[in-house]
Amino acid sequence: MADRKNPEPAPRHSNAIPPPSFPTHNSPRTWFLTQALSPLAIRLIRLLLGHGDYVVACLPPQELDNEAMSAEFRELADECRNPASGRYKEREGWKDRIRGIRCDGRFMGQCVAAVAEAVQFFGRIDVVLCCSSVAIVGAVEEMGGSGGGGRPSNPLAHNLVRDQFETVFFSQVNMIKAALPQLRKQRTGHIMVLSSIGGHIGTPGMPIYTSATWALEGYCDSLAYEIAPFNIKVTLVQPQTEVQMLTNKIIFAPAMPEYEAATAASAVAAAQAAAQAESQGGMAVAEVSDIPAPSVRDMLMRVVNAYGDSSVSSLSSPPAASAASASPQPPPNSSGALSSGSPSTSTSAAAAAANAAAAAAAPTVRYPRLPPQALDRLVLETVHALTAMGGHENPPTRHIVGFEASSAVQDKLKTVSEELEDFVEASLSVDIFDSELQKEAREGRAAQVAAAAAAAEAAQRAAAEAE
Known part of the structure; x- marks a missing residue:
């Protein structure tokens, strides 16, 4: 028992x-x-x-x-x-x-x-x-x-x-x-x-x-x-x-290149912070919050890439300029200008660029x-x-x-x-109606302030008497 x-x-x-x-x-x-x-x-x-x-x-x-x-x-x-x-x-x-x-x-x-x-x-x-x-x-x-x-x-x-x-x-x-x-x-x-x-x-x-x-x-x-x-x-x-x-x-x-760049910058900052902490033999608690957390995409990519048959090489969507530069260009002619090339070459290059753009735009x-x-x-x-x-x-x-x-x-x-108190203050400040609820809220808050002040005064008086 x-x-x-x-x-x-x-x-x-x-x-x-x-x-x-x-x-x-x-x-x-x-x-x-x-x-x-x-x-x-x-x-x-x-x-x-x-x-x-x-x-x-x-x-x-x-x-x-x-x-x-x-x-x-x-x-x-x-x-x-x-x-x-x-x-x-x-x-x-x-x-x-x-x-x-x-x-x-x-x-x-x-x-x-x-x-x-x-x-x-x-x-x-x-x-x-x-x-x-x-x-x-x-x-x-x-x-x-x-x-x-x-x-x-x-x-x-x-x-x-x-x-x-x-x-x-x-x-x-x-x-x-x-x-x-x-x-x-x-x-x-x-x-x-x-x-x-x-x-x-x-x-x-x-x-x-x-x-x-x-x-x-x-x-x-x-x-x-x-x-x-x-x-x-x-x-x-x-x-x-x-x-x-x-x-x-x-x-x-x-993935958009802009977000990938931001993620890469966060990863570099995290690596630098970790290296600095290791060199100093530890890390202050205040510095921990400064290290950017890895993105959800990166964390899930690591899990998926743990197995070869399901790995993902890249998810970024190349901009139009890079896709155009990746397409083969016709060789220059004797005058230094680019030749137009055969129609079949131009068509195949355009088709390859279109296929590459479509593959990059498709979800994985x-x-x-x-x-x-x-x-x-x-x-x-x-x-x-x-x-x-x-x-x-x-x-x-x-x-x-x-x-x-x-x-x-x-x-x-x-x-x-913790934010609710701010919500109440904001609501009372914009309340255009002189409602009973508003009056009760203000009176209740005033009573709380008065009670806190009275308690502080009593504590000071007791401390003075003890001395």
Whole structure:
């Protein structure tokens, strides 16, 4: 009993991966995953099947046909089909509790058909996990549009904005809308949305990804109030941003030379600061903040380039002048002037220049291939959080995964709370109406100032008397 009354305090942060846990329930639950090809989804499915739950795995056709993205799922499917062929005997019965459905969430009709097939096959849906994601990397200007600053319009990059919202926002909304009639009919259900702390904190170099994440979270915040009378719960799960980025497709927008130059300057400054610190035998705390942080593009490029078959040599979009100078020029004639050359030579040179410009303007698509051990360390904390909350009778409306993510969000919220006092002052200064609220705010602030002055005076009097 003494041990129970005085337990040893748990450490605030530990690098150990927590063990998986599931909420207690009397019968297996049916999980509906909107995208089941990511390493995170694969590891979650293994835990769910091992626990005895049922899984509906939606497989986007355009990603299922990509061998790099679907390799782990195909391996899992083989284990489920042939459990007795070697070391997978514990997988016996898995193939009867998993249902793969080709479904592209961008099309509402396919979402409705997938939900109907899931209900027909398993009878109900208990947990809808929205986990579709793609990370589009690029500054606002690098997304194309009208080509500001005299740059030509780039329709290929401009479509990235729409693609980002189609995957992160609209496909999830379609899945939720397709599942809601069934969940209302059951009078129970749990919608879980795998987001990231990007829903709180903006990320330079990923403005469109952040925008889509904020839109999805705002949608879910409103949705939770609307469907609460039907006993349907909503939970936003927010791991570190890299959990979603490094386990799904990454699209690099063509880089502008201006931004690459700024990034290169930051990298040189960081290298010089590090060299100076090493020569001095350390670095003062005040100097740490002066070192520029590497860009998101650079960090993701390092991860992608760790493997030869997925490396990216250059993402910069050459200016028109350099493209023109790279094209072959006809030789000068005897008078020193350039000869016009044959029409075929000019045509082929123009075609080569056009092809080079088109290749430079096209986005680069890659899929990170991390070692299994690195993937486990990256995603298992999030996976176990999903298993612990999925289908819980009283789940949280928002869950931030991990100490680092919670600390980052806490710092952001602390900054916002400190700014609120300035917001109040600014609002009162421009309030043209002599309202009761304004009067109460001013009186309350005056009372606080008077109380602080009285306390200071009392402290001084007590100190004088003590002397």
